[in-house]
Amino acid sequence: MIFISYWDLVALSSLVVLLGVVLWLNGFKRVPSLYWSTTRMVAQLLFMGIWLTYVFTSENLWLVALVSVIMLGAAGYEIIQRQQYRFAKWHALLIGFLSISLTSLVLLVGVLTLTIQPEPWYQPQYAIPLLGMLLGNSMTAIGLGLDTMTRNAVQMRARIEAQLALGKTAKQSLEFIKQQSLHAAMIPVINMLVAAGIISLPGMMTGQILAGIAPIEAVKYQILIMLLIVASTGFGTLIALHLAGKQLFDHRQRLRLDGLIKTK
Amino acid sequence: MIFEAQSIYASGMLNPVSLSLSAGQIGMISGESGSGKSQFLKALADLIEHQGETLVLDNQAWLNQQTITPAHWRQKVMYFSAETAWWLDKISAHFNEPVSDETLAAIGLERRLFEQNPDQLSSGEKQRFALLRGLAYQPKVLLLDEITANLDPKTEQQVEQLIQDYVQQHQACALWISHDPQQQMRLASSALHWQFNATAEGNT
Numbered sequence: 001m002i003f004i005s006y007w008d009l010v011a012l013s014s015l016v017v018l019l020g021v022v023l024w025l026n027g028f029k030r031v032p033s034l035y036w037s038t039t040r041m042v043a044q045l046l047f048m049g050i051w052l053t054y055v056f057t058s059e060n061l062w063l064v065a066l067v068s069v070i071m072l073g074a075a076g077y078e079i080i081q082r083q084q085y086r087f088a089k090w091h092a093l094l095i096g097f098l099s100i101s102l103t104s105l106v107l108l109v110g111v112l113t114l115t116i117q118p119e120p121w122y123q124p125q126y127a128i129p130l131l132g133m134l135l136g137n138s139m140t141a142i143g144l145g146l147d148t149m150t151r152n153a154v155q156m157r158a159r160i161e162a163q164l165a166l167g168k169t170a171k172q173s174l175e176f177i178k179q180q181s182l183h184a185a186m187i188p189v190i191n192m193l194v195a196a197g198i199i200s201l202p203g204m205m206t207g208q209i210l211a212g213i214a215p216i217e218a219v220k221y222q223i224l225i226m227l228l229i230v231a232s233t234g235f236g237t238l239i240a241l242h243l244a245g246k247q248l249f250d251h252r253q254r255l256r257l258d259g260l261i262k263t264k
Numbered sequence: 265m266i267f268e269a270q271s272i273y274a275s276g277m278l279n280p281v282s283l284s285l286s287a288g289q290i291g292m293i294s295g296e297s298g299s300g301k302s303q304f305l306k307a308l309a310d311l312i313e314h315q316g317e318t319l320v321l322d323n324q325a326w327l328n329q330q331t332i333t334p335a336h337w338r339q340k341v342m343y344f345s346a347e348t349a350w351w352l353d354k355i356s357a358h359f360n361e362p363v364s365d366e367t368l369a370a371i372g373l374e375r376r377l378f379e380q381n382p383d384q385l386s387s388g389e390k391q392r393f394a395l396l397r398g399l400a401y402q403p404k405v406l407l408l409d410e411i412t413a414n415l416d417p418k419t420e421q422q423v424e425q426l427i428q429d430y431v432q433q434h435q436a437c438a439l440w441i442s443h444d445p446q447q448q449m450r451l452a453s454s455a456l457h458w459q460f461n462a463t464a465e466g467n468t
Contacts, residue, residue: 158349162394164311167339167401176351252310253334 001212013038055124064122068131072101075135079240082143085150085260087247095247099142099240103232104134111228133204133225134232137189141233142240145185149241150260152177153248160255170249178241185237189230196226265321267341267405267437269308272316276303280316283458285405287435290428292448294441295460301441302346304460305407308439309343310334320404342403346410348394350382358397367396371422388414392423399430406431406438412447424451 016038020031055063076097086092108131112121153160156177163173196202204225208218250256265287273280277300285291293301307314310329320327320340329337352358356378368375371392377385378393385393391411398406406427412420424447431438442448448457 156349156351158345158347159351161311162345162349163351164334165309165338165343165345166398167335167337167342169333169335250313252329254311254313 001210009042013042052124052128055128059120059123061120061122064124064127067124067128068105071128071131071135072097072104075100075139078139079143079146083147083150083263085147085154085262087150087244087259088261091247091259095146095240095243096142099236099243100135100138102239103236104131104138107228107232108134111224115224129204130225130228134228137229138232138236141185141189142236144188145181145237146240146244148184149177149181149244150248152180153255154257154260157255157257164253164255170253170255171245173255174245174248178245181241182237186234189233193226193230196222202226265404265435265437266319267321268319270317270319272304272307272314272318274300274303274307274312274314276300278460281458281460282316283439283456285437285439285456287437288431289456290431290438290440290451291456291458292440292442292451293458293460294443294448295458299460301460302409305343305409305439305441308405308407309338309341311338311343322404339401340403341405341407342398342401343407344395344398344409344411346413348382348387348390350390353381354379355382355385355393358393359400361400363396363400367426371395371426372419386414388416388419391415392419395423395426402434404434404436406436406440408438408440410441410443412442412444420447421450 016034020034023034024031051067055067076093079096079100080086080092083092087095108127109121111130112118112127116126118126153174159176160173164170192200202222202225205218205222208221209215247259248255248257267285269281269283271280271282276298281304283291293304295301303312306312307316308318310318318329318341322340327337327340332340350358356362363378365375368378373389373392377389382390391414395411408427412423415423427438427440428451430436440451
């Protein structure tokens with residue numbers, strides 16, 4: 001494989017600098033934020049590279065566990081950061097963290113011990129990139145699903161209360177919003193499946209092919225990843241919506257929107 | 265059947281209110297805006313947090329909010345809001361059973377409206393459909409929050425008649441918030457009257 005030098009990357013970064021200037025000339029106000037995010041991306045990835053080199057060589061279960069917990073925590077935090085309305089801090093973190101870690105971790109451990117079976121099963125070269133792929137995708141879907149649910153609950157309060165007044169249960173009264181939230185979360189995933197291989201070459205596969213792996217082997221890994229992503233986003237969203245739906249009502253099945261805090 | 269409310273207090277109300285209604289009675293509630301009338305009715309239906317106890321004597325047994333599920337209670341003690349809300353695409357989809365032509369005609373509704381999208385109907389039409397939607401569950405206590413606010417005088421009286429007939433036939437009772445002195449007069453023969461205001465507790 002052909003190695004890229006740091007100077008190549010510096011040269012390529014001039015593209016983003018140029019883009020920033022043109023955007024600024026076109027009246028785009030958030031150029032500093034573009035530069036800052038780009039810098040952040042470079043720093044985070046470089047740090048990840050150095051850190052992973054260390055973790056890979058050590059093959060220590062506890063080190064892998066520590067990296068996983070940090071990744072899960074960050075994903076849970078990012079979920080609540082993207083909400084227009086969020087639950088009082090403690091509940092929000094718990095909903096994000098539980099829903100993403102329950103599905104991603106179970107699937108990851110399952111696929112490592114039963115399907116890929118590296119030796120040992122927690123070998124970081126497999127565990128950490130797989131977890132990263134699952135988290136990145138579930139995070140977006142769960143965030144979208146939760147945001148749709150809480151925003152609609154606030155906007156369509158009267159429709160929920162009208163059903164409660166007719167003697168429907170909290171669960172029944174929220175059903176129409178749950179459908180919309182599932183829809184919002186799952187449609188991007190379904191679109192991704194449809195586009196895979198025709199419109200888009202998925203990032204992981206592209207990376208493997210560039211690194212010199214035979215395309216058909218890269219494709220098999222990509223299919224495995226796609227199946228895991230679909231399962232983890234779907235189940236993760238279901239868990240998140242279930243937990244969030246319960247938080248919207250009190251023990252007497254009364255709608256309690258005072259537990260939601262508006263953030264933006 | 266007897267309906268009793270003992271020292272009900274919810275936020276927005278000035279004082280706790282107690283009242284009692286027996287089968288066939290209609291109680292009128294009036295008072296200034298912001299005196300907590302709607303909050304009081306919502307508390308009776310257990311839709312909002314409140315203090316006090318609410319009881320219904322049903323088939324010789326006293327029921328209160330704690331002994332039956334919230335959903336069951338709200339079907340017996342039903343709140344009808346001033347602003348109606350619809351969550352499905354057609355009016356008819358909100359009904360489990362078809363409504364008879366006589367019932368529709370009795371409150372001036374046309375059959376074709378039944379298959380339309382709620383957004384296409386006037387608020388007065390929606391208020392009447394919402395009334396039928398609730399009555400289909402055969403509630404024992406009707407909590408009516410200005411449900412004739414958007415109706416013309418003729419339709420208003422048709423709705424009053426429908427409620428009076430329902431209350432008689434089903435041995436139910438009703439609590440009715442109204443700002444209209446004439447409506448209070450019309451229903452006065454069978455009605456008890458509570459005044460919500462800045463200083464006084466509920467009285468008859």
